[in-house]
Each structure stands twice: as structure tokens, then as C-alpha cells.
Amino acid sequence: MTQRIVVKIGSSSLATSEGGLSGERVRFYAGELAALHKQGVQVLLVTSGAVAAGFRQIGYAVRPKQIHEKQAAAAVGQALLMRAYQEAFEEHGISAAQILLTRPDFASRSRSRYAHRTIEELLRQRVVPIINENDTVAVDEFKFGDNDSLSALVANLAKADSLYILTDIEGLYTADPRKDPEARRIERVEVISEDLYKIAGGAGSAVGTGGMRSKIEAARIAMGGGVATFIGRVTEPGDLAAAAGGTGRGTYFAGSLHSLPAKKQWIGFLSVPQGRIIVDDGAVAALLHKGCSLLPAGVLRAEGDFHPGDVVEVANAEGKTLGRGVSNYDAWQLTAVAGLSSEEALRRVEVARVEVVHRDEWVTTLVKQ
Known part of the structure; x- marks a missing residue:
């Protein structure tokens, strides 16, 4: 069976010390990917770097902070980035294709299907899809965490076997190894817990925007689709092959035991919630620990303007998000039936089913303590 992988490369891995795009680094990563490609592996690349590639070209002295400035820099830099990748892959006799995506492309089932079909055809033709956020039109791009979450969504969309998120340190440590000599690398993670998030620091580079926390969140999204994830360092020839072989310099996150059905993947990670439902402690226990549906009796209030079939977030009385459901x-x-029994609710309003959110259309997103 052909192996399919997604590799994510961040801005800090591609930029020079001055902030521009490093052609040498692009060629190095293209070579690492090409080596796997020639072994028959289907490779998808999710890359950052458009803003880093373009901001000096457009005339900014430092990486811009305003959204419109970032978008302008990305408009220039995206062309430079793709040209660099295409030239680097051509040295190995490999064609590369550009795919620009935004959050709505994942939220819409029809648009995600078309994106999936395009990816499938490119891989069938042995072309390497190079995927980036459409920075010039998507304000939400800068909330993706330097494309970390984007890479996880792509891995789930493409039904990849593994996701490799490359960073400047060798995986997840018990503390920052650059500051604490006693820091120990965590070799493997089976379940992502709140404790894991607590040891993740902030953004590690002035060039990139993503820190270890966003990478852990990306691993959690990928794990939801059954995709095993590697977070670690690839700086020397053969490092990516070693990572793919299970001996990489980083942390491995299990995937196969955490797979959700396709519909629940969409609800939990791809959809865009249209509102929010606040529930009482009894409903919290029913949803999180008893595998029950959400009933009107457990609802405290509704927020936003949503309709039957819309995805909503569900939160406890303190506002902590528990999960998502339809x-x-x-x-x-x-609002009219909040706190009422199911029988009374059906007398007050006309609905197709009494459950506010049925357990078959519910996904818990709250991280375990």
C-alpha cells in the first residue's frame, strides 16, 4: 500500500537571518521530500514563508504587523516562494503544483470535496502539491498558528498516513531546552492532555508565528483523523527519511487509536460554529462522561443566530468550551425551551427531534485534565 504523508515547513525554517527566503533551505527540503518521493511515497507539502519571502521585496525593513501589510507582502512573496520550490523540485525531475486554501474551503463540504479530488489527481500524476493559506484574502490565516493547524486539516482531508511538522527544536520537551539543561525530550505521546499544553511555550521565532502549543493543537486535530504526527527537527540530509522511519529527532504522536468518523471530523475540526449553547453541570456530565445527548433541560441559554443543521459550540456555565455538535x-x-423537560419543550416548539444535540452528532473538544 502506498504511503501518503504531509510535511509542514514553517517560516523560520525557510528564512535567512535577515528575514528573506533562503534558496539553500528551500533546495534542502525539496531534496528531502524528493528522496521519499522517489521511494514511491506520496508527498504533500504545507509551507509557510510567503510573508517572509515578500516583505523585504515589497520594501518593508522588518516583518510587517498590520494585516493589510502582511497580505501585501504575501502577494509578492507567494510567487517567489512557489518559483523557488518549483525550481528546486525540477532539479530532481519532479513537478510541483500550488494549492491555496482558506478556512471556508474546509468548512464547506462541497469545496473540501473538490480540493480532495484535485489533490488525488495531482498525487496520481506524481506531482507534489504545495499548499499554503491564501494569505491575501484570508484574515483568519494568521490565527492558524503558522499553518500548523492547516497542515493537520490537510492531512485529514487527504487521508494521509502521517503528518510531519518540522520545527527548530527536537520535539516536545518537559521544559525549554534552550533555557533548562535538565529538560527531557518526550519521545511519544498517546493522549494529549492539559498538562501537555502547559509545558508548551509561546512562539519561538521572530520570523514565524507558531509556537509549540499550536503544533500540539495540530497534532490533536490530526489524531482526530487517525493521522500519526511527528514534531521535530530536520536539518541534515536523511533526517526526514529517519523521521518517516520512526527514528527521527522529535516527538511522535499516536494516531490510529483516535480516529473519528468523517462526519465527526468535520463537526469537530473543519466546521465553522454558528452559535454557542451554555449548559448546566448535569449536561456537562452527560455529554463528557455518560455518552448522552444534550436535552433542553440542561440548557442555560443560547448565544448567536443558528438554525437546525448548523454546528454550534457547547460550553459550561464558566464559558469553557466542551465540544461541538449539530x-x-x-x-x-x-431560548424558549431552555431548562424545560423534553415533554414540555415539544409542547412549546415544533422540532424534528427533541435532542438539542444528538450524541451521534457531538464531538468533545475539551482537552483532558
């Missing part, structure tokens, strides 16, 4: 109620209907 609502069977309009927001106004839920």
Missing part, C-alpha cells in the same frame, strides 16, 4: 433547534426555539 443543533436540532433554531436559536430562538432553544
